[in-house]
Structures are given as structure tokens and as C-alpha cells.
Amino acid sequence: MHIGQTNYLPLSGPFFLSLFGLLSLVFVLVQIGALQFAYRRMGLHPGAAWLLLLGSLLGSYVNLPIVHLPEQQVVSGQVIDFFGMKYVVPIVVDWPGTIIAVNVGGALIPGLTSIYLASRNRIWWLGAICVVGVAGVCHTLAQPVRGLGIALPVFVPALSSAIIALLLSRRHAAPLAYIGGSLGALIGADLLNLDKVQGLGAPIVSIGGAGTFDGVFVTGVIAVLLASLTGARGPDGRHSGAAT
Template identity: 40%
Template structure:
């Protein structure tokens, strides 16, 4: 982020989307500060392993009591939330860009391509979130944009496909399965937060710059 800000790439990227330098700077600050804000959507209860120490009587020639770990199933709550900086802002900006440039079927194809790639690349990290390589999704986004989207629409299409595609493929499709949420084993699962925030933000910025 320090390098991005120093060379002004973020401002250049937002200017290609039709934003003024002031608007781009405010959007950048809101995104960074918003990355620490998770808005709860719903709460789910599930059973998780709970190891406790209990006294167990072992029958042998010398009957004795042993302390041994016993696995139980404990009921716990898991909150599914949306990250303000990594989900809400990219979605709102994408909708704004689509309303100005018009929705084109080619953009939908790009979103589908990036979503499929992000889904294949993303991996759940227990206790942390979903991790995704930072540089591969932007390159896939740019290739899809150059192939399917004509010239003037390319920057907006690149941001929309890069941001929404990464959000859908890396987070939503993975978090939609209870098995993935069980692997994460975290009290709060954030859509657009944790490991995918960098991927969503940098994919959108780099895709616009390269488009």
C-alpha cells in the first residue's frame, strides 16, 4: 500500500474510472478504514469439538483413576458478517460504474471467468479466513477484459469483474458451504475481510491500471 500511494497509482486508477483525485483519495481512506469494520448479517449455531479433561476409571489389576482428554460436542455461535471496506464499498462502486456505463453481457462473462478462477485459487485458512494469491486474479481479470470487453468500457469492466469476481469466487461461493465455515472455525466469518480484502482491493486497482 505504501508503494501504491507513493507513486500515485491508486489515484490514476480511480481517475480512469471517472473519479476526481479528491474522490479517489476519500474512497481509498474509506476502504482502508472500512477494512476494520464488519457488519453482522446473520448468526448460525453449530457443534464444534470440545476437548476437556475428565477422570476416567480404568479397570486393571490395580483399579485407578486417570485424567484423560475426552472429546465432546459443544454448541457455539458463528457470526457471518460483511466487511465495509472489502465488500460494501466495492459493491457500491461497481453498481455505480455499471449504472453509468450500462450493463453489458460481456461484463457478466468477465465476472464469471474471474469468479471461477478465484474459487479455484482461494483456500480456507483455519481460524483466519480465506486466502487468495494477490497477483494472479488481476492478470486473469485483465485477460478476460481485453478479450470480451471493447475499448472504452475496459477500465470500468476491469474493476467490476475484478472486485465482484474475487468477492464472489473467493468468499461467497466458499462461505456458502457449511464445510468451509467449519474448516475456518472462527467466531466471525467476514465476507470481503481477512485474507480476501487484499485480493479484492488490489485486483480492482491493478485490473484498472492494466486494462
Template identity: 40%
Template sequence: MKKFFFLPVSLPFLILLLLLIPILFLLFAGTITLAFQKLGLPLPVAYTLFWASLIGSFINIPIAETKTYAPILKVKEVSFFGIRYPVPYIDWGEQKMVIAINVGGALVPLSIVTYELLRFAIAGNMELIIRILVAILIATIFSNFFSKPVKGLGIAIPTFIPPLIAASLAFLLGGPNKPAIAYASGTMGVLIGADLLNWNRIKELGAPMVSIGGAGTFDGIFLAGIIAVLLV
């Protein structure tokens, strides 16, 4: 009897892969938690932020709605000797676009950076706050330069560029507080430079929903902050 079902890999390798998945996840979680701890956050808060970032990446909160014009596939009928033939063609039509904000890619990083700025303000460390703001400004310029709209998806940015820029800024401006500058410039640089400064190009994307901090920029924002902190 011919078999129609087969495993893409050998059974021992499949079992090993299933055993490695929890280990890899724990290493991933531990690495991200370590990055949050380097920011001066307590361990329970770091764990909470890890899960908030992970789960929040799937949550988009609608904040606005707009109308765009995009190519739409339509079908018209052509009659030939009494026989009707469907003929597809492309036409421009109006469609609704929902603008949302991603919890894991926008709200969580924004809350962490806000907490850090408030903590430094209470401590009276205004010089560090100025350094952070300058780093965010520079990272924003670079992120805006390297970001580009991808039709049907959103604003995308190469994953490795923001963390390298943020880590470099941390070494140049950070002094003893490199992790704070690395995280703030990495996350806010992408959020402002890639998403917010491309706001006027959102209508060109042709997507039913565009998420600030989501889709292509979630990797940029989330990984930029985490990798940059680990690099310093």
C-alpha cells in the same frame, strides 16, 4: 553498564526510513486514486473512496451468527496416590461464530461496481453491461478454483492471480472500456467466487469470526481491482 536497549538499525537509516514512510504512503494513495479516476470517477470521489477502502478494511459489520464444532483444549485432573495432576486433552466443543461483512473489502467495491453498472445503464450501453457480467462470471469461476479455506482465518486466495485474470478479461472483452471490466471482474470475481461460493465451508474454519471481503480476501478483492485497472 550493560545496555539492554538497542536500535535494530543504525540511527541514520532509521531517520531515513521514517522520512520515506509518508512519501511511500502518498505514492500509494496517488496510485489508487489514479485507478479510481480511470474508472471515470471525479478526483474528490476518488480520494473519498481511497480513504473509505483504507479505513473500511478495519471495519467488519456483523450480519449473522452460527454455531460450529471445533477442537478445544481442555484440562482434566488425575489423582495418583492422593496427588492431583492436570492432564490436557483435546475435545470437540460447540462455539459461536460471527459472520460479518468488511466495509473496505466488500461494501466499497460493490458500491463502485453498482455505480458503474447504473451509469452504463442510464447511458443505454447494454452491450458493455453484458460484457461486464460475462467477465465477472469467468473471474468468479477462476477465483473459486484458486481459493481455499484457511483454518482460524477465512477464505484465502493468492494475491497475484485475480488481477492477472481481470486484466486479461479486460483486454479480451473490454474494447474502449477496459478499466470498468477490469475492476468489476477483479473485485466481484473474488467476492463471489472466493467468499460467497464457499459459504457452505465457513463452518470448517474454526474461527470466532469470518468476514466476507476481509482477512485473506481483502487483499484479493482490493488489489485485484486496483492492479487490474492499472494494468489496462
């Protein structure tokens, strides 16, 4: 087994480029000031927020192996279509079985950002409720897919977290949506379904990787849109709208 084979883009080229295009649009809107107040409402500096999204996108290439499950035969070098999204199964040589890994861009970065937002906005309990709600939805809709692992329709984390966040708190809807969508997808779709991955023939099952990464990434964008549409206030209690 070559360790470098655990690193690969989770989506096919056109779909990955579409997410990069979405990120570029966010960057332009931040530069012209259209979304700066939205990020500040979330408790993030606009520049730092864009770098986090960029880091998440680029970090999706990196998987950190943690567990090895024996497998008689693994799928290699395929593109799997699931709910209109095309996920890449890497080409592997001399593979020992199924590798459980943690994706840097889809798990580590969103996870750490969620903890920061919960602390910054002092919404630990609301965040926990939102995570539990989204995790329940994601766990119900996630499906084991041969050769891939666990997959989830792309907009499930973003839409479910947005609805639950608005019901919990309009003021903190944006950070709650990010926290709930990110951690809820990782827990509900990936972690709670790890018992189902053996026997799927997937060479790599990446927590926050192929199957859930796109949903987690879109959640970050939806959270920003929520911040721009709601009259939320910043963590200091003052309105954080555009400067006059």
C-alpha cells in the same frame, strides 16, 4: 460476546502498512496529474476515486455481523501465513462460534463502486461476463484455511480480471477489471464457499475481509494502471487523456 471484537484489521501491521504506502503513492500520482486521466477513463473523478480507495482501506477494519454458526472450538489470537500474506485472527473472549460478517472496505464499498461503474460506462452485460469469469477462477483457487475461513492468493483477482477485461473490451478494460476483480472475488471466493466455513474454527468469516480483502484492494490499483495503459474513451465517447 463483545460486538466490538468483530472489528479488526484483516492483515498484520507490516502488510497493512504496505497497502497504505501503495495508496499514498496513488495519491501523489493523482496530485501531480499522472493518474488523473486514468481515473477519468474509468468514469471516476480522481479525488473521489482516491477517497474510495482510502475508504476501502480504512473500512477493512469494520465487519457487519449477519449470521452465527455454532462451533465447538474457535481459533483465537493468531497470525496465519497464506501465500506470503499474513492474516490476523482476532483475540476473542466468550465467543459463541463462527460469525459470518460483511466487511465494509472489502465488500460494501467495492460492490457499490462496481455497480456505479457498470451504470456509468453502460457495461452491464460485459461486466456480468467478466464477473462470471473471474468468479470461476477465484472459486477454483480459493482454499479453506483453519482459523481464517476462505483465502485466495492476493494477485488472482487482479490478474484474472485484467486479462478477461482486455479480452472483452480494450475500451472499457479498466472499469471491467475493477468490476470483475471486486465482485468476482467476493462471489467466487467468499459467497460460493460459505458452505465450507463451518468446522474451520474461524471466529469471524468476513465476506471481503481477511483472505480476500488484499486481492480486492490491489484490483482497484491494477484497474487504474490498465486505464493509464489503454487508449480507452470515457463514457461520453470522447478520449479522456491528459488535458493539453
